Amino acid sequence: MLTTSLRRLRLCSPALASLLLAAACGGPGGGGDGVDAGLATGCSTTGCPAGERCSAATDACIPDGTCAGNADCAAGMNCDLATHTCAGCGSQELPIEAVxxxxxxxxxxxxxxxxxxxxxxxxxxxxxxxxxxxxxxxxxxxxxxxxxxxxxxxxxxxxxxxxxxxxxxxxxxxxxxxxxxxxxxxxxxxxxxxxxxxxxxxxxxxxxxxxxxxxxxxxxxxxxxxxxxxxxxxxxxxxxxxxxxxxxxxxxxxxxxxxxxxxxxxxxxxxxxxxxxxxxxxxxxxxxxxxxxxxxxxxxxxxxxxxxxVSCSLRIDPAPADLGQTFVFFEDTEQVPRDPSHAAGWDYDPATMQLTLYGAYCDRLQDRTVADIDVVFGCPQPIVD
CATH class of the missing domain: 3.40.50.410 (von Willebrand factor, type A domain)
Structure with a gap:
């Protein structure tokens, strides 16, 4: 059962032509860049004292073993800003394609x-x-x-x-x-x-x-x-x-x-x-x-x-191992429900490896009123930039 992977899809333009499914998930506090976690600035130039390191997220000195943003963590990990520690699924980026x-x-x-x-x-x-x-x-x-x-x-x-x-x-x-x-x-x-x-x-x-x-x-x-x-x-x-x-x-x-x-x-x-x-x-x-x-x-x-x-289907490869732990979000926060009846929500077809949106959710894609989609495997939350 897949319990440790989060993958993200960003729609950079109205066209569904070039889509990327990015992998990461965080701990209880979520994740994000841009937190001021140290008094020093510009440490990439000036360096940090013993026991501290330069944050790639803020260019400020932070204590060893902590983080100030996702850039301070390994690939596939998020910075939990509640504890300033790296946590996550440790998965890899995979491509996703419109159909x-x-x-x-x-x-x-x-x-x-x-x-x-x-x-x-x-x-x-x-x-x-x-x-x-x-x-x-x-x-x-x-x-x-x-x-x-x-x-x-x-x-x-x-x-x-x-x-x-x-x-x-x-x-x-x-x-x-x-x-x-x-x-x-x-x-x-x-x-x-x-x-x-x-x-x-x-x-x-x-x-x-x-x-x-x-x-x-x-x-x-x-x-x-x-x-x-x-x-x-x-x-x-x-x-x-x-x-x-x-x-x-x-x-x-x-x-x-x-x-x-x-x-x-x-x-x-x-x-x-x-x-x-x-x-x-x-x-x-x-x-x-x-x-x-x-x-x-x-x-x-x-x-x-x-x-x-205009297609409301997205090809996902490899397939999610557990649809019960698969989540879809619009615009970072709006969760799209799974709907096997295909009336209003999303569903996944393992035969075609396609996730398809139905009803009003599909209408919004076709009307180009949705700019960001998060597809999450294993972690019930999107990445918020």
């Missing part, structure tokens, strides 16, 4: 994307607005999500078929996606929406299935369909509307959900509702897909989707 989801953007680049949305005062085309919104999305959530980009119709080969994706899913793809789409604003670029002039949602989603289904890691996979139109009747290599519904439903059955975004007033509302339901991400109400009539609404929709998929 970012995989999201494939399935973007409509049909000719109608060159049009200005109806009822707006801007001269920006739907393509210009989509490029700007996706660029902001992928850069904002660059550390939280592993992005990929596929566009339909494909500019190469048979007009209703799909070739290779523009940007395969992977780490650090946000700049690649941004650069590719920015280049596609030029009318001479191969990805500019001028040819072919078809809307092949069916083969676009079939390609998404082929790209997402082989991924076998612990990450969740999602597709995000963004379209301004309806399936072309003369372009049904993937089965047309029924084919789109079938492949999206099959993806959902395998745990790959699809978010559906309709941009502008020319979308097939009935069909997009069906795809949203089949994809497992139907919204409440009559309009069950994300309906964006303007560039601003498109940005809001994409941002909402991204926040909803």
């Amino acid at each position: 970012p989801p995989h999201v494939l953007l399935v973007l409509d680049r049909s000719c109608s994307m060159r049009q200005v949305p109806a009822g707006v005062t801007t001269t920006d085309t739907k393509w210009m607005s989509a490029v700007a919104a996706i660029g902001a999305l992928t850069s904002t959530f660059a550390d939280d999500v592993r992005w990929g980009l596929a566009m339909f119709p494909d500019s190469e080969g048979e007009h209703c078929a799909q070739a290779a994706p523009a940007v395969p899913i992977g780490p650090d793809t946000a700049p690649l996606i941004g650069d590719l789409l920015t280049s596609a604003l030029a009318t001479t670029d191969v990805n500019y929406p001028d040819f072919p002039c078809v809307t092949n949602i069916d083969t676009g989603m079939t390609q998404a299935d082929a790209l997402l289904s082989p991924l076998t890691g612990p990450e969740r996979e999602y597709a995000m369909l963004i379209t301004d139109g309806a399936q072309s009747a003369n372009c049904d290599l993937g089965g047309g509307d029924l084919g789109s519904e079938r492949v999206v439903a099959e993806m959902h059955a395998r745990g790959i959900d699809t978010f559906v975004v309709g941009f502008g007033g020319s979308v097939d509302k009935v069909q997009l509702n069906k795809l949203a339901v089949a994809g497992g991400q139907a919204r409440p109400g009559v309009t069950q897909y994300f309906d964006a009539a303007t560039a601003a609404e498109l940005q809001v929709a994409l941002d909402a989707i991204a926040r909803s998929v």
